[in-house]
Amino acid sequence: MEEAPIPQQQPYQDNQPNLIPSADVQREMDSLSSISKMIESIADYPNTLRREFCGEKMFEDAEGVIHWVQDTKPVFVKLDFETGLPLMKTVKMPWGEEKEIYIVNDNAVEEVISLLKFAGVNQINPIGYNSPDNYQDDLKEFECKLAGLLALKQKEWGIDKELLPTLQFKLKTIVQDVRSMSVNGNLLKTIQTTTQRIEQMVERGEKPRFGGNPF
Secondary structure, eight states: EEEEOOOOOOOHHOOOOOOHHHHHHHHHHHHHHHHHHHHHHHHHHHHHHHHHHTTTEEETTSSSSSEEEEOOOOSSSEETTTTTTEEEEEEEEETOOOEEEEEEEEEHHHHHHHHHHHHTTTSGGGGOBBOOHHHHHHHHHHHHHHHHHHHHHTTTTTOGGHHHHHHHHHHHHHHHHHHTTTTHHHHHHHHHHHHHHHHHHHHHHHHHHHSSOOO
C-alpha cells in the first residue's frame, strides 16, 4: 500500500494572507517621505535662489565654520548711474585674502523673491487644487508681468541686458514647475492615496487571519 504524500507546508505569508510584508509598508512610507522632502525643498528654494542671485558659494574654513562668499557676478548689482558701471567694494575673504567684489542690489533680490512667493513658490500651493485653465491663465499673466517688470527695472536693478531673456525663462520655469503640482490636485491626491494605502496595509497586517485571540 502506497503511503499518502506528505502535504507541503505553504510559505508563512500564504498561511496568513492578511499580513503585508514590512518592505511594502516601508516602500510607501519612503514615497510619502520623498513628497514631504520635496515640499520642504520648495519652501527653502527662495533661500537657495537668493544665494544664486548674489553670486555666492559656500566655503568652509579650517575650523569648520561655513561662510558664503561671492564667487561670480551677482544677477542684481548696484550701479553708479553717472558711469553706468557696477559699484564695487573691497572685503577680506575668510582665507585672509582681500578681494574686490560687486555690491549686491539687495532690494532687487528681495523683490524678486517676494514675487516668486506670491506667484505660488511656497509650501501651500503644491498641495492645493487648481484647474488646468486657471493654471495656464495664471502662468501667462505672470509671464507678462514678469517681462514688463524686468524690462522696466533692468537698469535700476543692475541686470545685464543680455541676461534678461535667460532670467525671465528661469523665473517662469520655477513658477510653472511648482504650480503644475496643484493642477487637478495631483500632488494632494498622491498624498491621500499613499496615506490610505499605508493605513490599509497596517490594518491588514495587525488583523489576525482567524477570529478570536491571535495568541
